[in-house]
Amino acid sequence: MGYHLAGFDVTGVDKDPQPHYPFTVIQADALEYIADHGHEYDLIHASWPCQHKARVTAWRGSRDDHPELITPGREAMESTGRPWVIENVPEAAWDGTMRADYMLCGTHFDLKVKRHRAFETSWGWDGALLPPCGRHAGLLAFEHKGERAYADAMGCTWMSAVAAREAIPPAYTRFIGDRFLAWRGAVTAP
Template sequence: MIAGQLEVADALKPRLLDLCCGAGGAARGYQDVGFHVTGIDHVAQPNYCGDEFVQADALTYLVEHGAEYDAIHASFPCEGFANVTLWRGNQADHVDLVTPGRPLLAATGRPWVIENVPEAPVRPDYLLCGSMLGLAVKRHRAFETSWSGVRLTAPCWHHRGLRPFDHSSERDYADAMGCTWMTNKEARKAIPPAYTRLIGGHLRAALYATEVTR
């Protein structure tokens, strides 16, 4: 493909807004299933793997620009809900963007996904673990969706070869997740792209259904 053809092909891709994007674990999976992904984060993300990046407050950007995109993914901060926070801090010290973010997502009229830890106040339409998707990692994440999806994957298989989250071996863990472009620190908050490759297929179906009913 020549450059002009690539530009046309890229313009035809559905545009996904990736809120609280970090270095782009979610973004890579959505790109793999054909989305053009724009990441939003309140801090600079020099290693972000998506197609575009904007440094901005996630909820402010969502209100001002969310409806301009075809679909939205939100990886709102999980520290206020994660059990691991109790081991080294106070959950109440961390911001909750899930509660104010959900109605703002709905107000855009676009299909959306909220990803967070299973302890968060999200409906687990999809509850995924790396062991369900052929990865040698134990990392559970819940996904609430605007279309109330249904998980049709194998259950977890926590065999001895799985890698639990371990700060002492973060590089190996990041690589096992498929997040090979990230630094050790960035990988701590990432999700494997395999998760959003699965979710992204269902999201594209929901996007098509939304377009048909307009």
Template sequence: MTRPAFLLPDRPWNGLRILDLFAGAAGAGMGFWLAGFEVTAVDIHRQPRNPFPFIQADALEVLADRDFVEGFDAVHSSPICQSFAAVTDWRGSRQDYPDLLTPTLALLNSYGLPWIVENVVEAARFGPLRADHVLCGTQFGRNVRRHRAFQTGNWDFFDLVEPCRCHRNRDLVPFGHKNERAFADAMGCTWMTNLEARQAIPPAYTHWLGTALAGHLNAQEVTA
């Protein structure tokens, strides 16, 4: 399938390659690209607006292929969140979704390379995720309340980021069906459809995490 490469903003390659599992339309992938990574995307569904080299496959099967995975410098994964998200309870459909987070973490823990897993905050409250970083759009100059939890494996870092300012913030773009386009654009996901953006994260999160990850990987190379 031809990928829409014209979407990609120019940036220098940092020499590193990241595997982006459960990639969707590349909210997370775009952040890693902006941080300098070469990105390879995996999703079980066709993702015609994901601009990166793309593999349509089950992410868990890909993750079980050690020779393939070890060809990358790092792995990022966004397993579907519906089995933990509070909104699924309101819709009464939790049983319709498998927990793919638990097997993803188990497989990632069998590797020595650095990884990041992203999910809804409830996955840390009620599920197996450890919330090493909880990020909100307002910490990155984005007028959206979009809290997501990130666990890092085989690396960690301490860095300062703006505090979350979504509480009683009148400038926030409201989240809702009537407002989906404005919300997607405010997240920075301008190339996605509204439907794709519903599942996406603002690229700013992984731009920030990816910059720290590249610093970690480069520091390892210098000391090796």
């Protein structure tokens, strides 16, 4: 939704049906789709499943049951020659699997939710400064994942509470989309 709000036409790709996704969605393996069609897009965003990296495993099961897709995903996106973004949990940046060009939190966008996410971009950090992550006291945290209030606090009002467990607040992707457009404008300026 955030990319849409930044002015992009959005196409989603997922191996599972996504009946509530508000944009065009293609049911396919994302790695294969990127290899075959990634070059057709202005920007590729990948939120590879975070179960392998996340500290919270109570509802996810064992990390060993989930593949690490960040590395092969980055390779697939790089092969397209197109700009790209990877989003994942902070643990993926802390262990060196990905670079955190941006580490975003709901407090950066006045959301009533504590949800940290790392973003690595093909253009790297562009100098956009964010204030330090704000105070989290009184905010909904991931532990509230089963409550409708959590999805609403993230700005994902069209999602079920279950779907919101793996969602990114639209404010985050709007910020990244705006940063990409600013970077592209700077790169193509005469």
